[in-house]
Amino acid sequence: MVNLADASGNADMKEKIKEPLKSLMNVVDSSALLKGFEFLNEKIEGFPFAEILKVVVEVLDESKKEKETRIRELGDILAELATPIIRIWQDILLVPLIGTLDSHRAQNMAEKLLEKTASTRAKIVIVDVTGVPMIDTIVGGFLIEMFNAIKLLGSDVILTGIKPEIAHTLVKLGVDFNMVIIKRDLESALKYAIGIAPEKSDRKHGRKRGDGDEE
Amino acid sequence: MIEVNPQDYDIVLKIKDESDIAVSRQMAKNFAQKMNFSLADVTKIATAVSELARNIYRYAKEGYIYIRKKEAGPEKATTIEILACDRGPGIENVELAVSGGYTTSERSLGLGLAGIRRLMDSFHIESEVGKGTAVIVEKRRRAF
Amino acid sequence: MKSKVVPTIKLYDYLLVPIQIELDDNTVERLQMQILHEIHENDVRGIIIDVSMVDVIDSYISFVLSETAGMAKAMGCHTVLCGIQPQVALTLAQMGIRLKDIITARSLEDAIDILDELD
Incomplete structure (x- = not known):
């Protein structure tokens, strides 16, 4: 029998029953479990049905939270994997964007890309959006901010891989990428980038200055 | 206007001199760093505080900035809250002040506020002409 | 001229301004006057402002920097900014701040290259 005097013992029992219940729920599906409890409730007089159900709800709640955290973590990992930053040439970084961008992912990506651009002192950052299904005003805004930030570091941005439907929405929405160089495909972006990226920039000032300025 | 109990906050900064702008910026930076x-x-938080402090100094001559750490939303995300308030002249057209465009060529109030709004996750302003202005902004900590 | 806010270096025809102090409103305004005087006195064709030690650039500081560049331009002088920290760049971009009349460079070397090409 459960009564008020048992309250503290009850809490103890609750904790005790939680773990086995958790493992039980891992192997038995919820309808079978419920049937089992109903059966016990019929057979055993004073079976603490309500209390047990409370514990079940708690356990379900916890596992739901765990799953949500896991999904979030996986989402983060996926976002991480989907945004590699590759140094493909002297002074050139390539960023192939894949999948949809939300504000969380866009900010993480922008921070990483800016860090990398500054630390490698890349002259050119090629952003390829072939793998991005759609760009709305919000994503467009993120990209514009990121491009402007890269320009502030003194690097140039080449944008490539804009599909017809994206071009259509961009113009309709009035998103203007006028701060970047746009190339038809990755191949022409690469050709262009390699063309303007300097060969290992040997310091030429001494020479240039020496014969230039004395006159 | 907003009622403030200074005891509810981790940091209370009085803005009175021009040098207080740099001090508040530094304090906000250290606090945000400690919050991971x-x-x-x-940098965004420090910059926003710098703008808020400057608005106080320039338009109200003096005021306070309050900073605290809290948990917000259903996910209990770690959040920094910054409240800037003064008993200055107030803003006549709040909407116009907040919706500043993408320019820097004017020494206007607009850019400061519009910039702050873009930097933070939430932005709330209350202003009454002749009574003063209060701005509350928040930024949540993102995972990694 | 009054005391210098930032010690500068004359390099070729360029004036190198490495900012290694906290920029408050008063300092940045005094720096503006200092730079303009030095352009005038030293026959400078280009200014390189290095901000790699600056942690926060807000709207007013960037405004004064742009304004200084505009004034320098009126005196026939280009302004290049180098060493912006990535997080500062992100903050400026997110606020929607444009650095009018300022060219940004990846490094000091890059800044000199850019000025050389402009001549």
């Missing part, structure tokens, strides 16, 4: 914000977010 990313370096970019620390």
Whole structure:
């Protein structure tokens, strides 16, 4: 029998029953479990049905939270994997964007890309959006901010891989990428980038200055 | 206007001199760093506080900035809250002040506020002409 | 001229301004006057402002920097900014701040290259 005097013992029992219940729920599906409890409730007089159900709800709640955290973590990992930053040439970084961008992912990506651009002192950052299904005003805004930030570091941005439907929405929405160089495909972006990226920039000032300025 | 109990906050900064702008910026930066914000977010927070402090100094002559750490939303995300308030002249057209465009060529109030709004996750302003202005902004900490 | 806010270096025809102090409103305004005087006195064709030690650039500081560049331009002088920290760049971009009349460079070397090409 459960009564008020048992309250503290009850809490103890609750904790005790939680773990086995958790493992039980891992192997038995919820309808079978419920049937089992109903059966016990019929057979055993004073079976603490309500209390047990409370514990079940708690356990379900916890596992739901765990799953949500896991999904979030996986989402983060996926976002991480989907945004590699590759140094493909002297002074050139390539960023192939894949999948949809939300504000969380866009900010993480922008921070990483800016860090990398500054630390490698890349002259050119090629952003390829072939793998991005759609760009709305919000994503467009993120990209514009990121491009402007890269320009502030003194690097140039080449944008490539804009599909017809994206071009259509961009113009309709009035998103203007006028701060970047746009190339038809990755191949022409690469050709262009390699063309303007300097060969290992040997310091030429001494020479240039020496014969230039004395006159 | 907003009722403030200074005891509810981790940091209380009085803005009275021009040098208080740099001090508040530094304090906000240290506090955000201790809260484990990313370096970019620390910079955004420090910049926002700098703008808020300057608005106080320039338009109200004096006022306070309150900063605290809290948990917000259903996910209990670690959040920094910054409240800037003064008993200055107030803003006549709040909407116009907040919706500043993408320019820097004017020494206007607009850019400061519009910029702050873009940097933070939430932005709330109350202003009454002749009574003063209060701005509350928040930024949540992102995962990694 | 009054005391210098930032010690500068004359390099070729360029004036190198490495900012290694906290920029408050007063300092940045005094720096503006200092730079303009030095352009005038030293026959400078280009200014390189290095901000790699600056942690926060807000709207007013960037405004004064842009304004200084505009004034320098009026005196026939280009302004290049180098060493912006990535998180500062992100913050400026997110606020929607444009650095009018300022060219940004990846490094000091890059800044000199850019100025050389402009001549």
